Amino acid sequence: MNDCIFCKIVQGLIPSAKIYEDDDFLAFLDIRPANHGHVLIIPKVHAERVTDLPESILSRELVLAARIAAAVLAATGMTDFNLFNTNGAASGQEVFHHHLHVIPRKAGDGMKLSIDPQTYREGEMAEIAGAIRRRLDLREPGES
Ligand code: 5GP
Ligand code: ZN
Numbered sequence: 001m002n003d004c005i006f007c008k009i010v011q012g013l014i015p016s017a018k019i020y021e022d023d024d025f026l027a028f029l030d031i032r033p034a035n036h037g038h039v040l041i042i043p044k045v046h047a048e049r050v051t052d053l054p055e056s057i058l059s060r061e062l063v064l065a066a067r068i069a070a071a072v073l074a075a076t077g078m079t080d081f082n083l084f085n086t087n088g089a090a091s092g093q094e095v096f097h098h099h100l101h102v103i104p105r106k107a108g109d110g111m112k113l114s115i116d117p118q119t120y121r122e123g124e125m126a127e128i129a130g131a132i133r134r135r136l137d138l139r140e141p142g143e144s
Helices: 005-010 055-076 124-135
Strands: 018-021 025-029 039-043 080-084 100-105
Touching (some): 018 055, 025 055
């Protein structure tokens, strides 16, 4: 895609500190890291959200993420990590080319994942769980 920063990184038009590359994926250091060693993993194909990707790519991405996370911890001496992903502006997505964040963590590193927990009224959990279950489509994209 023309004006996508991550597509430009894939094409080599913008430099990046590369961690890994194959035909379908690229991993590189985030330019504004939450902690040193913060990696972004992207599919080379432009897709905005995790839900826009073929499952063949998605499943391999998670395998790659686990391997990269292990390497990040070994290289940085950090003990733990967050694996996360944003989908849409309201979720904090700033670059609209799907990416997974691998963020190395250690106790007291100061990074906050701020969640303000809500509550369910009586019966609401069953209602919402049912509504989601009814809409869960386990077919592969393109399958009928
Ligand atoms: P998002 O908020 O969309 O989940 O995360 C986008 C991430 O991309 C941010 O953490 C930001 O620091 C990173 N980023 C944005 N532009 C560039 C860039 O040109 N190069 C690199 N390496 N990372 C970038
Ligand atoms: Zn792109």
